[in-house]
Amino acid sequence: MIRSLRxxxxxxxxxxxxxxxxxxxxxxxxxxxxxxxxxGPVMTAMKDWQTAALQWGLxxxxxxxxxxxxxxxxxxxxxCDASLITGxxxxxxxxxxxxxxxxxxxxxxxxMKVLLQVLSDPRSAQPMTSGDYEVLGVAPAGAAYIFVxxxxxxxxxxxxxxxxxxxxxxxxxxxxxxxxxxxxxxxDITNFSTKFNNGxxxxxxxxxxxxxxxxxxxxxxxxxxxxxxxxxxxxxxLIGTKARFPEEIAQKSREYFYNTxxxxxxxxxxxAEAVNEKWWVQIPDADKQEYEVMMQEARVQLQxxxxxxxxxxxLQKRIRCKLEPSRAECT
Numbered sequence: 001m002i003r004s005l006r007x008x009x010x011x012x013x014x015x016x017x018x019x020x021x022x023x024x025x026x027x028x029x030x031x032x033x034x035x036x037x038x039x040g041p042v043m044t045a046m047k048d049w050q051t052a053a054l055q056w057g058l059x060x061x062x063x064x065x066x067x068x069x070x071x072x073x074x075x076x077x078x079x080c081d082a083s084l085i086t087g088x089x090x091x092x093x094x095x096x097x098x099x100x101x102x103x104x105x106x107x108x109x110x111x112m113k114v115l116l117q118v119l120s121d122p123r124s125a126q127p128m129t130s131g132d133y134e135v136l137g138v139a140p141a142g143a144a145y146i147f148v149x150x151x152x153x154x155x156x157x158x159x160x161x162x163x164x165x166x167x168x169x170x171x172x173x174x175x176x177x178x179x180x181x182x183x184x185x186x187x188d189i190t191n192f193s194t195k196f197n198n199g200x201x202x203x204x205x206x207x208x209x210x211x212x213x214x215x216x217x218x219x220x221x222x223x224x225x226x227x228x229x230x231x232x233x234x235x236x237x238l239i240g241t242k243a244r245f246p247e248e249i250a251q252k253s254r255e256y257f258y259n260t261x262x263x264x265x266x267x268x269x270x271x272a273e274a275v276n277e278k279w280w281v282q283i284p285d286a287d288k289q290e291y292e293v294m295m296q297e298a299r300v301q302l303q304x305x306x307x308x309x310x311x312x313x314x315l316q317k318r319i320r321c322k323l324e325p326s327r328a329e330c331t
Contacts (some may be wrong), residue, residue: 004317006101006241009139011186022160025054025057025058025059026057026058026059026242027059027060027061028058028059028060028061028201028244028245029052029061029063029079029080029081029082029084029240030046030061030062030063030080030081030082030083030084031062031065031071031074031075031079031080031083031084031085032046032062032064032065032071032083032259033065033066033067033068033083033084033085033086033163033211033236033288034064034065034066035189035190035214036066036213037064037295038064040064042084042236043062043064045139045263045264045267046062046084047062048260049137049256049257049260050062052060053256054251056074056248056249056252056253057246057249058245058249058296061252065083065151066190067088067190068085068089068189068190069169069188070128070275071083071084071085072085072089072090072092072093075093075133076240078241080085080313081240081241081243081244081245082238082240082241082245083240083297084114084236084237084238085236085239086101086141086189086234086236086237087100087101087138087141087234087235087236087237088101088167088169088170088234089169089170090239091170091307093130093131093135093167094128094129094130094132094133094134094135094233094237094239095115095130095308095309095312096127096128096130096309096311096312097119097127097128097135097235097237097312098310099260099309099312099313099316100115100138100233100235100237100312100316101232101233101234101235102232102299102302102308102312103172103231103232103295103298103299103301103302104231104232104291104292104295104296104298104299104318105178105221105232105233105313105316105317105320105322106233106319106320107320108143108233108323109140109233109265110323111233111259111316111320111323112140112233113261113265113277114180114319114322114323115141115315115319116138116257116258116261117142117240117258118137118315118319119135119254119258120254120255120257120258120259121253123269124252125247125251125254127312128250128254129242129310132241132242132243133239133240133241133242134239134240134241134242134245134250135237135238135239135254135279135323136238136239136240136245136250136253136254136257137237137238137253137254137257138235138236138238138254138257139235139236139237139260139261139264139282140154140233140234140235140236140261140264140265140268141207141209141234141235141236141268142207142208142209142233142234142268142272143207143208143231143232144205144206144207144230144231144232144233144234144256145205145206145207145208145226145227145228145229145230145231146203146204146205146226146227146229146231147196147203147204147205147206147216147219147220147224147226148202148203148224148225148227148281149196149199149202149203149219149220149223149224149227150202150223150224151223151281152184152224153202153203154225154227154283155283155287156180156276156280156290156291156294158182159180159182159203160180160181160331161181161182161183162182162183162184162202162203163183163185163200163201163202163203164177164182164183164184164185164201164203164204165185165187165192165195165196165201165203165204166184166186166187166207167188167189167192168186168187168188169189171307172302172307172308173205173225174186175302175305176298177299181251182203185200185201187201192199192204192206193206193210193211193214193216193219196216196219197214197215197216197218197219198219199219204216204219205231205266207234208268208272209268209271209272209277210272211271211272211274211275212271212274213214215217215265217279220279224279224287225279225280225281226275226279226280226281227281227283228280228282228283228290229283229287229288231295238253238257243317253327257326296329299313
């Protein structure tokens with residue numbers, strides 16, 4: 001009986017130690033790119049993620065960055081255990097998830113929702129890891145539209161000779177701009193809007209959430225416009241050093257991002273409502289079909305040149321054909 005009691009006490013002691021260890025969360029530094037800093041909408045959303053992460057055994061210290069390039073470099077340097085950055089800049093860490101933001105691949109938010117559901121599934125975990133890094137979550141940032149300082153620039157032909165801001169770290173943008181006969185002007189997320197507002201460039205691509213935050217109405221005034229045809233669905237991605245996050249936590253984080261998707265979309269819709277309707281420029285259906293063909297050809301070209309991931313492009317095509325089986329590429 002005494003021996004049995006000792007066994008029970010030993011098991012209880014082991015269980016107590018295990019529970020104590022489980023109760024101690026791992027501490028990690030999460031760097032968050034938000035143009036508005038600590039009070040911005042991205043940081044606000046990440047504070048909810050921070051609260052949820054405690055339940056997974058992760059104690060996250062959130063640090064706001066107003067310069068995305070530094071947030072990415074600090075991830076490489078190990079200053080950040082994970083960084084929340086745009087999918088465009090995140091392509092350097094994971095080409096598969098970085099191809100989410102490929103031109104014309106996701107025509108609407110409905111397409112994006114289906115894709116994010118697939119990526120949050122545990123069966124999609126493998127391609128979310130690349131080298132030393134792992135994608136811990138993906139959220140939409142809204143569609144990118146063309147903003148012009150002269151609404152007469154409403155076709156590819158009329159863009160020839162115009163100055164277009166392109167992100168310096170994304171070679172694909174300069175390639176596409178040059179192909180339509182326009183002049184790419186190297187810029188960054190922190191200054192492309194200033195160049196547009198000051199007339200240094202004639203054209204930029206931006207999500208509608210940037211309209212108020214970056215005061216793009218200044219660059220649109222008095223005769224500019226927003227072409228009512230989305231170029232791509234943008235994303236923001238939480239990318240972490242794989243060795244710093246247990247796989248169980250990484251998967252729970254990806255699922256959290258998807259489960260809060262509707263809340264993010266509601267916020268994007270509210271931001272879009274701030275855009276004055278007078279700025280919208282409608283284009284003929286024939287032009288839209290021309291753009292669709294052009295973007296499809298661009299995706300193939302950029303994949304062949306090593307910028308886009310073929311597996312992600314194939315997944316996006318399957319989603320397009322599922323939602324729109326009458327598309328020419330699907331029949």
